[in-house]
Amino acid sequence: MMDSTKRYRREQELMLSAIHSLGMKTARDYLGNSSQNTRPGPTSWLGQQRKNMGTTLRR
Numbered sequence: 001m002m003d004s005t006k007r008y009r010r011e012q013e014l015m016l017s018a019i020h021s022l023g024m025k026t027a028r029d030y031l032g033n034s035s036q037n038t039r040p041g042p043t044s045w046l047g048q049q050r051k052n053m054g055t056t057l058r059r
Helices: 002-037 045-057
Strands: none
Touching: none
């Protein structure tokens, strides 16, 4: 009985760690990709000027 309880507990730990790892990977992929795709352009006047001038303002 003790051996089966240990095996059950170990199996539960492994399953939970696998689910946790998969969930974390999914969240990282979603958050990483969504911030790149939906990044808004500059809305302030200075930000728009920088965007319009491009690399001409760079040294």
